Amino acid sequence: MTITSIMSRGEPIVRPRAARLAGDVRRAQIITAACQFFAENGFSGPTRDLAASIGVTQALLYRYFDSKTDLIDAVFAEVFREHWSVGALERFEASAGAPMVDRVAEVYGHMLPRMTPTATRLFFRAGLDAYAEPIYRSASKSLPLWNAMLAEWRREEGLPTLAGKPMLEGERMLMIALHNAMTMIRVREHVFRTPRWLSDADEIRQISETQDAGIRVVLRRLHAGEASERRCAIAHNPSLEAA
Incomplete structure (x- = not known):
């Protein structure tokens, strides 16, 4: 210099x-x-x-x-050159036969360490500054994993396959809620910078257990027709609203 x-x-x-x-x-x-x-x-x-x-x-x-x-x-x-979802689908598929709680925890235990402070803050800034395109792109990279998880939850609950009945709007929101709950671990750490009392492994496990139980209940209701028509509408754009 x-x-x-x-x-x-x-x-x-x-x-x-x-x-x-x-x-x-x-x-x-x-x-x-x-x-x-x-x-x-x-x-x-x-x-x-x-x-x-x-x-x-x-x-x-x-x-x-x-x-x-x-x-x-x-x-x-x-x-995006090394998105945090790289390898996540393969890990999920490789754990076939294990309980879903374990499989979800394994996948996000692999993904969250790849969410660096800079990347996490950039995505949070993108939302605050109405710069939506990178959020859509990131969600599209996560969509194959969400589809695989949803397909397995449906199979275990005896519900139609995705080939027979495409993802419902309510199901899309379930997958986004799961993903957002997991990524909030990094948002709290890197954006809000609040103290953490649980390890990544403990927090990921707790979220996996909570989401697994809730997703099963809501899936049965959605497919039983108990939810509103709006929530059961087929999701035409499942790539929105999550990083």
Whole structure:
């Protein structure tokens, strides 16, 4: 890093200036810094402040990104490069025959450690700043796992297969509620920063037991026609409302 001196009221001000880097290296540096910057400041944070934190000019940022939206898209592309759901479906399928409580706990015990503080805060910021697209993309990555779990719960409860009766709206909400209950472990830790008294394993297990019992009750009601028509409507867009 080099030093640039300018005069202000007769006194020199020394500012750090980032060293020259190759284009792909500089772009990667900007994305890495932007992940942290937007996680801490939200997506309304000025790009000039982001540039200053790296030691480059705002104009340089826009040599690599056409707009702030383009930069935000690159940030989420980095987050999705190794999404926390990678390998989760395979783990669930490999545990076939075990109790559902154990299988759900195993899957989320694998997923939650992959939710880093920066990634967790970025997704929370996305919701607060009405930047919905990454939330939809993340949910679409989790959907195959949700389908597999729901299919197993239906099988154990003697209900129709998903091939015979597609996911109901009420079922979609059950899967989202399960996922949100699990991810709130990380939100409380990385966003709210509240004290935790249970280990990941204990908390995941407790949520698995609670959700398993409740999901079975509601599934039977949904398929028995006891729920409202709205809750039993086929979910046309099951990728919404969860990270």
